[in-house]
Amino acid sequence: MYATKNPSLLSATLIAIATTIGVSSSLMPAKAGTIRSDRSDWEYRSLANNFSSVGYLSARNNSSGWGCSGTLIAQRFVLTAAHCVENSSTGWMNQGTFWLGNQGYSVNLVGANTDWFNSGRDLGSGVDLAILSLSQNVWNANPAMLYDGRDEDLKMGTYVGYGATGNGDTGYYYYDYNKRAGQNTIGIGTRLGWSDRTLVSDFDDPRTAQWNEPLSQPRNLEYQLAPGDSGGGLFIDGRLAGVHSFISSTDGNTNSSYRDSSASVRVSSWTSWIRGAANYLAQWTGQPTPPIASSGGTTSNGEGWNRQAEAPLAPQYDWFDDQVFVNFITDVDFAQHDPGKPVDPTPATTPEPSALLGLMALFGWMKLRKRER
Numbered sequence: 001m002y003a004t005k006n007p008s009l010l011s012a013t014l015i016a017i018a019t020t021i022g023v024s025s026s027l028m029p030a031k032a033g034t035i036r037s038d039r040s041d042w043e044y045r046s047l048a049n050n051f052s053s054v055g056y057l058s059a060r061n062n063s064s065g066w067g068c069s070g071t072l073i074a075q076r077f078v079l080t081a082a083h084c085v086e087n088s089s090t091g092w093m094n095q096g097t098f099w100l101g102n103q104g105y106s107v108n109l110v111g112a113n114t115d116w117f118n119s120g121r122d123l124g125s126g127v128d129l130a131i132l133s134l135s136q137n138v139w140n141a142n143p144a145m146l147y148d149g150r151d152e153d154l155k156m157g158t159y160v161g162y163g164a165t166g167n168g169d170t171g172y173y174y175y176d177y178n179k180r181a182g183q184n185t186i187g188i189g190t191r192l193g194w195s196d197r198t199l200v201s202d203f204d205d206p207r208t209a210q211w212n213e214p215l216s217q218p219r220n221l222e223y224q225l226a227p228g229d230s231g232g233g234l235f236i237d238g239r240l241a242g243v244h245s246f247i248s249s250t251d252g253n254t255n256s257s258y259r260d261s262s263a264s265v266r267v268s269s270w271t272s273w274i275r276g277a278a279n280y281l282a283q284w285t286g287q288p289t290p291p292i293a294s295s296g297g298t299t300s301n302g303e304g305w306n307r308q309a310e311a312p313l314a315p316q317y318d319w320f321d322d323q324v325f326v327n328f329i330t331d332v333d334f335a336q337h338d339p340g341k342p343v344d345p346t347p348a349t350t351p352e353p354s355a356l357l358g359l360m361a362l363f364g365w366m367k368l369r370k371r372e373r
């Protein structure tokens, strides 16, 4: 059910948001997800095998490590959530490995959306976006195509990610590092009082579904995001339509149970930023402009096709290449660097190091390290 159908749920959601600008117990980053209590976990894990572009992101800095998800959008670029590139208490990642199947690829550059910082890291604004450059080309998975249609509302979406799981009755309770995919009916974020740059869904209980109400029909593999899914991909018609960002609840416990909600950053709002960011980061490493494909939906129900190849699942993620450390690249209005835009009078050049220092000054606690050779 969506809150718009129930005024009391809507007001409860809004109250939760008002009290949660910043850190909140009821609005939290989605870090795999929870499944229907009457379906087998195997079905969700099998569905995930259709989405090899979604990988596991392991990150660490000098004092902590954490895990997220991400989606390959070009041969060496990954789209993820901005909150995945930093730990809220220990700071930025300085090493990262993006895992596709059993192959790990080191992260060498990160660019996070400047609006994420400008908004005070406001999850509800739909700005929780970062792009990662990998130190080598991916060879065992196909990049996802971006969804650039604006007709996402009420289409079926497929969530893909790694992390905590459980079911709608229990909420999430264990973390097995497996990839799962599940479905839901997607709405524009304004339905739940958030930015139209978010896409949302709610987790419907099949036992209490209102079958005459299109928004309250649980999908066959109805799904809810949970910690560990952050940065993963939401697919419509086989295209990447969202980047998993946060979960919320109106039942007082944001545990990904039935009735809780999922939210992803809306890719169609950011296609220029994504292309521009990838292009800009490519220049830093002397790479050619990466081709990033996009197209609108082709079906009315969001089922569509996908062109994903299968990649085997890897059991272990605690590996980092100690020769590769992360550099943060300032978002110098990345959207202006979209190669699809009319030619900018100033030629694109390799950015000066000041761009990097600017961010270091802004976040003085960030450490950049380079291995001594």
Ligand SMILES: [Ca+2]
Binding pocket: 001, 184, 185, 201, 202, 203, 204, 215, 216, 217, 218, 219, 222
């Ligand atoms: Ca639903």
Ligand SMILES: [Ca+2]
Binding pocket: 171, 249, 251, 252, 253, 254, 255, 256, 257, 258, 259, 260
């Ligand atoms: Ca709950």
